[in-house]
Amino acid sequence: MNKSTTSRSAKTFRVAGLPGDGVGPEVYQSARQVLALMDACFNLSIELDEQLIGGAAVDATGNPLPQATIDACKSADAALLGAVGGPKWDTNPAEQRPEFGLLKIRSTFNLFCNLRPIVTHPTLHAFSPLRPERLAGVDLMMVRELTGGIYFGKKWREADQAEDVCRYTRSEIERITRAAGDLARQRKGRITMVDKANVLETSRLWREVVSQVLEDEFPDVSLENLLVDSAAMHLLTRPADFDVMLTENMFGDILSDEASMLCGSMGLLPSASLNESRFGLYEPIHGSAPDIAGQGKANPYAMLLSVAMMLRHSLDCTNEAEALEHSIYRCWDEGILTPDLGGACSTTQITDAVCERLSSSANTAG
Ligand code: NAD
Numbered sequence: 001m002n003k004s005t006t007s008r009s010a011k012t013f014r015v016a017g018l019p020g021d022g023v024g025p026e027v028y029q030s031a032r033q034v035l036a037l038m039d040a041c042f043n044l045s046i047e048l049d050e051q052l053i054g055g056a057a058v059d060a061t062g063n064p065l066p067q068a069t070i071d072a073c074k075s076a077d078a079a080l081l082g083a084v085g086g087p088k089w090d091t092n093p094a095e096q097r098p099e100f101g102l103l104k105i106r107s108t109f110n111l112f113c114n115l116r117p118i119v120t121h122p123t124l125h126a127f128s129p130l131r132p133e134r135l136a137g138v139d140l141m142m143v144r145e146l147t148g149g150i151y152f153g154k155k156w157r158e159a160d161q162a163e164d165v166c167r168y169t170r171s172e173i174e175r176i177t178r179a180a181g182d183l184a185r186q187r188k189g190r191i192t193m194v195d196k197a198n199v200l201e202t203s204r205l206w207r208e209v210v211s212q213v214l215e216d217e218f219p220d221v222s223l224e225n226l227l228v229d230s231a232a233m234h235l236l237t238r239p240a241d242f243d244v245m246l247t248e249n250m251f252g253d254i255l256s257d258e259a260s261m262l263c264g265s266m267g268l269l270p271s272a273s274l275n276e277s278r279f280g281l282y283e284p285i286h287g288s289a290p291d292i293a294g295q296g297k298a299n300p301y302a303m304l305l306s307v308a309m310m311l312r313h314s315l316d317c318t319n320e321a322e323a324l325e326h327s328i329y330r331c332w333d334e335g336i337l338t339p340d341l342g343g344a345c346s347t348t349q350i351t352d353a354v355c356e357r358l359s360s361s362a363n364t365a366g
Contacts, residue, residue: 041359115141143244166202231251268301
């Protein structure tokens, strides 16, 4: 349930702000600047409750997801994360690694539904390794199951052998299929399900459950099945054919990074991880980018598009989300880009440019 309050003058929401590590705090700062402007532009007040996660939390508390962070998320409408991780913590034991904080926040809040929209923009076609004619009209929504599968299965290690168990239950597959079905209905009505059913038993269960749920509850939604190896190829040869791509945890992780290159850079792709009560964790799909951290070069667009997803999915502020997206697209059209997209702008310059366009669109609308 939304913890927002509405008064005569403003809608107020609370968001847990989790800057994290590496470029995380840099792109988080952009989000902060844009959110601060929402009040003046749209009478929308967003209180940020900033907390530690990842390596920064390990350094301060020994725990990548401290209880204070969990408590802040519990009393918030949504959480906004920069990125976690970095070489400094790579040799830590599993439970003191930054990424463990991310897995734990997903499981604590039951964030089973990960959405990664992949939409190509004509101005940026030149930055994708694919030819422009392949990129025209790409608008696909990757729906990735996020709290099951091999990332969460039992793990063990001996000196010379190790095991990671991949387990899925019928109910886990049913709920993500319903989320994908609902989305497909609002889009072009097509789901492509990706698995490895020729080899994996979990994939055979996925096929059975997905086709049953769609047949019973979404007869108007069409289903195509693809093996993951083949899907990796089809994403490059016919990306515009896909509408909703539904997949389990690890395949979705890999395919969405591949798909990010359709857009031109990892720095452009947002994500939402949702539970059944609309609470969501919003974050760019990229990591902490240690190779460019601290240089002011991080591309903040993925983070700002994640803010737009948060406004739309958890805060129900569709107009504000659209205004922010249009301000971003205007910047792209005007060539306001970071070095990963051949530009020369800094993170701060891009943030200022988006804020200027957002203010002017609000003034025009007002
Ligand atoms: P990465 O996404 O951090 O970086 C991959 C490449 O993309 C790098 O060359 C980087 O410079 C570039 N890049 C990423 N974000 C960018 C941005 N905003 N602007 C411009 N360029 C950008 O992936 P990696 O190098 O494999 O991982 C680095 C660390 O991040 C690791 O510790 C990893 O575990 C962690 N990680 C965290 C998350 C997360 O927080 N959700 C996701 C993936 C990886």
